[in-house]
Amino acid sequence: GDGSSSDSGPPYLIVPVPGSAVDTELSIEQNTGEIRTKVPLDRETRASYSLVAIPLSGENVRVVVRVLDDNDNAPTFPSPVMSIEFPENTPRDVKRTLNPARDLDLGIFNTQRYNIVSGNVNNAFRLSSHRERDGVLYLDLQINGFLDR
Structure with missing residues (x-):
């Protein structure tokens, strides 16, 4: 005691x-x-x-x-295919905003970058991106060269 x-x-x-x-x-x-x-x-x-x-x-x-976050969710796109048209005389640096991927993870585990993996003949396109205050990485498809059929 x-x-x-x-x-x-x-x-x-x-x-x-x-x-x-x-x-x-x-x-x-x-x-x-x-x-x-x-x-x-x-x-x-x-x-x-x-x-x-x-x-x-x-x-x-x-x-x-x-609860701390872990990289346990893959990014998902709103649709599996997105169609964008550029006339063949479109000047360089014209861009179109693409629908961003949705990633439920936070911070470094959220979507960090996008790449064009195929079909970019003569590097006619490039991607640019910016992260908004909502944390989403927004993506623009930009004309990088001359478009010719």
Whole structure:
């Protein structure tokens, strides 16, 4: 008895915020304060979990468990084929914006670049891109040379 036993557990109780899916996707070991996953986490499905740590003496502390992203989603295009027409006398540097790919991953795991992989005879086209505030990489198909049938 001196009240300082190391096996008495943490000086708080951890409880999930209602509706945060903590009960079904995380387990909380109240004796140690350890939080473990019950299921594989997927940031695109749930980006965070909210808990409250209630100290045995003092005020509550809000705990947020953030799920970090992984490169687990391939980019997808709105349609498998996109048709764009340029008249053969179209001047160089004219461009048409293409529908961007959608990638659910964030940051460095999001779509980073596009390439023309075939059909670019005499390098008649080039791609340019820019990332907007929405995080999407927008793509332009640009005339790079002379078009002639």
